[in-house]
Amino acid sequence: MIRELELVVLTQDVPEHGLKAGDLGTVVLIHEAGTGYEVEFATLSGETLAVLTLPADSLRPAATREIAHVREVA
Template sequence: MLELYDVVELREAIPGEQLPAGAVGTVVHIFNDPSTAYEVEFADADGRTIAMVTLRAEQVVRRDG
């Protein structure tokens, strides 16, 4: 299970948000009911938010290091 502020990577593209598979974001909220989901913030190189998306656990993987 992921924790708040974990850095994650998308396993699949989210075309509606222009996010490719492999995009890197940060978990900013965790939902546990009715099932686990994560609000993930994606930012550009300048730190500006480009997307804020709620994702199912299987759509992301923790990025180590």
């Protein structure tokens, strides 16, 4: 189960917020025993891009053997 303050990976694009599958976010709240999550997506400088409520199937935990990839947001 994903926990609060855990890094998660978006598994699908959210174009209305400029987010793409693979973007990293931080869980800030867990809804109904993990059926959904409030996730903050931010730039590397700390600017919040979006705080979204997302269903569990649109996220996965970030793995310890993964490397982050950088892209510029629009």
